[in-house]
Amino acid sequence: MKNKKLFSSEQDKGKRLDLFMLEKNPEFSRSYIKNLIVSGNILHNGEIKKSGTVLKQNDIIEIVVPENSKPNSKLENLPLEIVYQDSDLAVINKQQGIVVHAGNGNHSGTLVNALLYHIKDLSGINGVLRPGIVHRLDKNTSGLMLVAKNDKSHRILAEQISNKTCIRKYLAILEGNIKQDVGRIEINITRNSKKRTLMTTSADLNVGRKAITEFKVLERFEHNCLVEFNLKTGRTHQIRVHCKEFLHHSILGDVDYGGSICKLISKTSPKSLGQYLHAYHIEFMHPITKKQLTFETPVPPYFKYLLDKLRTMQKN
Secondary structure, eight states, X not given: OEEEEEEOOGGGTTOBHHHHHHHHOTTXXXXXXXXXXXXXXXXXXXXXXXXXXXXXXXXXEEEEEOOTTOOSSOOOOOOOEEXXXXXXXXXXXXXXXXXXXXXXXXXXXXXHHHHHHHOSOOOXXXXXXXXXXXXXXXXXXXXXXXXXXXXXXXXXXXXXXXTTOSEEEEXXXXXXXXXXXXXXEEOEXXXXXXXXXXXXXXXXXXXXXXXXXXXXXXXXOSSEEEEEEEESSOOXXXXXXXXXXXXXXXXXXXXXXXXXXXXXXXXXXXXXXXXXXXXXEEXXXXXXXXXXXXXXXXXXXXXXXXXXXXXXXXXX
């Protein structure tokens, strides 16, 4: 841990505690500062206060920041496909079946374990459980992810996602055919009250958080369709729950959200571990050089195999 002490000036009078900390620590994100305040790592005149505490002149603000060099997860030499890497960030292609970071006391076999082994310098804004993780993909969703290698890059990349200037596109094979060729889904997502590990939609704007997904049908088959999704927000299970509850066509293989196991796969063909959902495209501005970067990755073998089979059946 490292300690830091700040003093509010006359110009700081009337400012909120969290906004003051954000000004003094631009390498931190707003959510990270909020977490530090809630966890008691930021003290106002020696006491734990709320984020909205109003400052007076000569207030003493103490901060204890967890060091980046002491991650809870261990280094593991697991396979990791690095699509791009420089001194500020990396773009990786996550495989299906890999959990992004540890949870429930499990600190082994995750993407973070692999990152700690293959990439020595990772940002610490998300704490010791999620070093470098700017955004997540579900365990059985494959594709491109951004990884930050320092806190300044992390903050800027996270702001691009929040401001919707980071473009993230997915490909999915849905069950059945949706009526529209293109469309926009805008409905809140909240925790499922019956099964807390899942999400659900809510028409009540005061419940949950706004979730926006744009979609475009790329190909239609007899019993399925290939759809491109463009994420405008990044809520948990967003595309999956929007497909089930708004489009009423679940993603193939997504048994948690009404999808069924594909019956077109032979015993010797590549097999999916879950939903046919792949983050194939990401576009963003480099946090330091300001250059616009675009990356794409092909769908995994099991995804390609099924697409080829559907196309062959369509021709016949």
